[in-house]
Amino acid sequence: MAETTPGSGLEAALREALRGIAEPSGGRDIVTAGLVDSLTVRDGMxxxxxxxxxxxxxxxxxxxxxxxxVLRRVRGVLNVSAVLTAHRAEAPPAAAVAAGLLPGVKHIVAVASGKGGVGKSTTAVNLAVALAQAGHRVGLLDADIYGPSLPQMLGVHVKPTIRGDKMVPLEAWGLRAMSIGLLVDPETAMVWRGPMVMGALQQLLGQVEWGPLDVMVLDMPPGTGDAQLTVAQKLKLSGAVIVSTPQDVALADARRGVRMFEKTHVPVLGLVENMSFFCCPACGHREELFGHGGARREAERLGVEFLGEIPLLLDIRESADAGTPIVASAPESVAALAYQALASRVWAKLGLPVGAGPRIVMD
Structure with a gap:
C-alpha cells in the first residue's frame, strides 16, 4: 500500500484532528500556522x-x-511517530532508513513473542549461535530495551569500545552482539518513555559498526506495542520467528504477534513451540507440563509454518545463566539439535543455500 496522498481520507482526518491543537502562542491552530512540516501515512503508520x-x-x-x-485516537491509525524538526524535509521511505541503519546486513530476522516469559531471548541467542556454527556471518541485537538479557546469556560484561563515531559490537560464540545492557549498570531499572526507547533502538542499529553480515537476529521486546511497530516500520525485515509455549494463554498472544507482522507486511517465517515437553534426566519419563502441540495447531490455523519444538530442560537454563548457550556448551544434546534444526529451517526459509557464506572472521 502506497503512502496516502494529500486528498486521501485518512490524511484528511488526521489534518482535521490537528486543527484542534493551537500553536504555543494560543492563536491559530498548528495547521493554519504552517507548523506541520510533513504528514505521511503508510499502512496505518x-x-x-x-x-x-x-x-x-x-x-x-x-x-x-x-x-x-490526538492522532492515535483517529480511526485506522496503528502507530504515530511525531517529531520536531528545524528544517523542511520529507520523511525518508522505510527502505531507505533500513539501508542507512544496517547497510551491510543481507537479512534481518526478528525473534518475537506476544508476551514475556516464553523463552524468546533464549531462542534468539541459540538460533544466532547455531547460524554462526553453520558458517554464516551473524549479528545478534538485543532490542529488548526494558529487560536486556543478552549480556548474561552470552557471558559478555564489558562495555563496547568506540571506533571513530561508532561502537564496536562484542564478539562471542562466533557472532557479533550488542545490547543496551552493555551500556548501563545491570541493576538500573529501564524506566523510559516511548521516544527514549525509539532513540535507543536507533542508536543500537545505526551507531554500531556491524560490518557485513549474512543475517542479523533481532531479539525483539515482548508484546505488540510502539517499539515492535517502529522496528517493523523502520527496518526491512526478511521475516519473523514467533516463539510461544503450548498453552492457550500464550498462543493467544502469539496470534497477536503474527497479526502485527502481517499488518506491517513482514513475512512470518513460522512458529516455535518452546518448553514443549519435559523429559526426566534420571528416568527419561516424558511429561507435557504446559500441554503439547498447541503451537503446531495454531500455525496450521494461521497458515504459517511450524518450525519445531524446543524441550523444557534444566541444561538450557543453566547454560544461559552461565553465559554459554547450549548449542555451544553441549552441541550434541537434544536441545542443541533442536536449535540447530531451527536454524537450518530459518536459513532455508530466507531462500539461501544451506552452508552459504563464509564463517565470520573477527578482527
Whole structure:
C-alpha cells in the first residue's frame, strides 16, 4: 500500500484532528500556522514532523505530545511517530532508513513473542549461535530495551569500545552482539518513555559498526506495542520467528504477534513451540507440563509454518545463566539439535543455500 496522498481520507482526518491543537502562542491552530512540516501515512503508520527552532522547541514539545495523542485516537491509525524538526524535509521511505541503519546486513530476522516469559531471548541467542556454527556471518541485537538479557546469556560484561563515531559490537560464540545492557549498570531499572526507547533502538542499529553480515537476529521486546511497530516500520525485515509455549494463554498472544507482522507486511517465517515437553534426566519419563502441540495447531490455523519444538530442560537454563548457550556448551544434546534444526529451517526459509557464506572472521 502506497503512502496516502494529500486528498486521501485518512490524511484528511488526521489534518482535521490537528486543527484542534493551537500553536504555543494560543492563536491559530498548528495547521493554519504552517507548523506541520510533513504528514505521511503508510499502512496505518503515521509520521508527523512539526517545525520548531531552538527558541520554540521547549514550548513545541508540549504541542508535539498533544498531536501524537490526538492522532492515535483517529480511526485506522496503528502507530504515530511525531517529531520536531528545524528544517523542511520529507520523511525518508522505510527502505531507505533500513539501508542507512544496517547497510551491510543481507537479512534481518526478528525473534518475537506476544508476551514475556516464553523463552524468546533464549531462542534468539541459540538460533544466532547455531547460524554462526553453520558458517554464516551473524549479528545478534538485543532490542529488548526494558529487560536486556543478552549480556548474561552470552557471558559478555564489558562495555563496547568506540571506533571513530561508532561502537564496536562484542564478539562471542562466533557472532557479533550488542545490547543496551552493555551500556548501563545491570541493576538500573529501564524506566523510559516511548521516544527514549525509539532513540535507543536507533542508536543500537545505526551507531554500531556491524560490518557485513549474512543475517542479523533481532531479539525483539515482548508484546505488540510502539517499539515492535517502529522496528517493523523502520527496518526491512526478511521475516519473523514467533516463539510461544503450548498453552492457550500464550498462543493467544502469539496470534497477536503474527497479526502485527502481517499488518506491517513482514513475512512470518513460522512458529516455535518452546518448553514443549519435559523429559526426566534420571528416568527419561516424558511429561507435557504446559500441554503439547498447541503451537503446531495454531500455525496450521494461521497458515504459517511450524518450525519445531524446543524441550523444557534444566541444561538450557543453566547454560544461559552461565553465559554459554547450549548449542555451544553441549552441541550434541537434544536441545542443541533442536536449535540447530531451527536454524537450518530459518536459513532455508530466507531462500539461501544451506552452508552459504563464509564463517565470520573477527578482527
Amino acid at each position: 503515521v509520521h508527523l514532523a512539526l517545525l520548531a527552532d531552538r527558541s520554540t522547541a521547549p514550548a513545541m514539545e508540549g504541542v508535539r505530545a498533544r498531536a501524537e495523542a
